[in-house]
Amino acid sequence: MTTYRSLIIDDELLARQAIRTLLKTAPAFEVIDEAANGTEAVLKILQHRPDLVFLDIQMPERDGFEVMKAIWGYHQPIVVFTTAYDQYALQAFEVNAIDYLLKPFNEIRFFQALNRVQERLDQRAQPQVDALMGQLLQEETAPADGSYLRRILVKETGKMCLVDTNAILYFDADGNYITLHTEGKNYLIYESLTNLETRLNPDTFVRIHRSHIVNLDYVTEIEMHFNGEYMVRLRNGQQLKWSRSYRDNLKAFYSRVT
Template sequence: MPIYRSIIIDDEVLARGVIRTFLQTDPSINIVDEAGNGAEAVIKILQHRPDLIFLDIQMPEFDGFEVLTEIWPHHQPFVVFTTAYDQYALRAFEVNAIDYLLKPFNEVRFYQALGRVQERLAQQAQPRIETLVNQLITEQASQPRGAYLRRILVKETGRMYFVNTDEISHLDADGNYITLHTENRSDRNAGAGLERHTIYESLTSLETKLDPADFVRIHRSYIVNLNYIAEVETYFNGDYIVKLKNGQQLKWTRNYRDNLKAFYAKSM
C-alpha cells in the first residue's frame, strides 16, 4: 500500500487535532508535520514536499491562498481547504482544490473528502499505460534472442503494472487465465504479503518465456518457482506433494515427473 505524506495547516490547535485524529485511522496517510500560520506552512511544505495538505484559509502571516502562491512555483501538493467561511468556496475550486470542508465538519464528511483525495493520489501514482508498454518493448528489445522474462505486464481495470518474475512463487491456470502468486522477497520464509495477479495467456505459452532453471511445470495447471520450494514429498500413484516456503502445497503429478531433475539440480 502506498503511503502519502501530509501536512495539517491551521492556526487553531483544536482544529488541527480534529484532522489529526481522523487521519490516524487511515494507514495510507502519514502526517509529516503541522503548521500554525501561513509563513510556517510555506517553510514546512517546501521542506517536506508533501503529497497532500489540509489548509485553513484565514491565518496569520499568509492566508491559505497566499500560501499556495508562495509554494506553487516549487511544489504543488493536492489541497483540501478547511475553513469556517463559505465565501471562499468558488475561489478554492478555481485553484483546483480537491475539496472544501466547512467547519465544523463531522467524520463522515471528512472521509468523503479523504476518499476523493486518495482517488486523485492513486491516479497520479499510476504510470501511464503508454509508458509501461514502451518500457516493456524496450526491455524485450534489449534482451538477447531467447532471453527469458524478468517482468510480466499485468492489466487490470483502469491500471497496468509489472510483476517481477523472481517474486512469483507459483502460477496456476484456469483455461487461458493465469494467476501469478507473489510475495515480497523479505517475506519469503514468513508466509506473509501473499498477492495474486491475473493475466490472459495460456500456461503453455507463458512456460516458454520463463527461465527453466527457475520455473518448472509440475501439473497441467501449475508452474512452480524452484526457489520457493521448501520440500518435495512422495504421494500416491507416483505423484508428489510440493511444500512451498510460504506454507502453500501443490501436487506434482507423475506426468511431469521428468521435471524433478531441475529441482535436484537446483538443490545441489
C-alpha cells in the first residue's frame, strides 16, 4: 500500500497533536514533521516535499496564504487548511486547497477531508496510467479530420472508459482537476480547463466561468441578474453562474435562438 507523507503546520501545540493522533488511525498516511510558524513551514515543506500539508492560516511570521505563495513554484502538495475563522474559506479554495477544516472539527469531518485527499493522491500515484491517458487523450483530441474532441478518456477503479462529449452537461474545474458531469454519473480527469476548452467545439461548449464550461445543448434558461451576471439553468435543474468576465461568450447562446 502506498504511504503518503504528511506535514502538520500550526502554531498551537494541541492542534498539531490532535491532527497527529487522528492520522495514526489512517495507515495510508505518516507524519514526517511539524512546524509552528510560517517561516518554519516554508523551510520544512521545501525540505521534505510532503504529499499532504495540514496548514493553519493565522500563524506568526507568515500566514498560511503567504506560505502557499512562497512554496507553490517549487512544490505543490495537497493542502488542507485548518483555522478557527470561517471568513477565509473562499480564499482557501481560490488557492487550490482541497478542503477547509474549521476548528474545532470532529473526527467525522476530519476523515471526510482525508478521504478526499487520499482519492486525489491515489490518482497522482499512477504516473504510467496518467501518461497513457494523456497520450490517448491527445489522440482523441487531434483526429485526422481536424474535428473537435468527441470522447474523453477517464479512469475509474480498475478500468478506463471513454465518455462521449455529447453526454456531458458541464465541466467543473478544481485546480487542474476537472469533473465531467453527465446525467447519470460524474467523472474526474487531470487536465487544465483552459487547455480542454481549446479542444471542444465552441458552438456547443462555452466557458461561462473560470471554473465552468457548459454544454449549450442542455441549457434551458438563462436569467440576468442586476449585477451584470447571469444564472444558467440546465435540463437536470443544475444552476451555474455565468460571470461577467465571460459575458462576451453569450453570443454563442444567442446564435442558437435567433
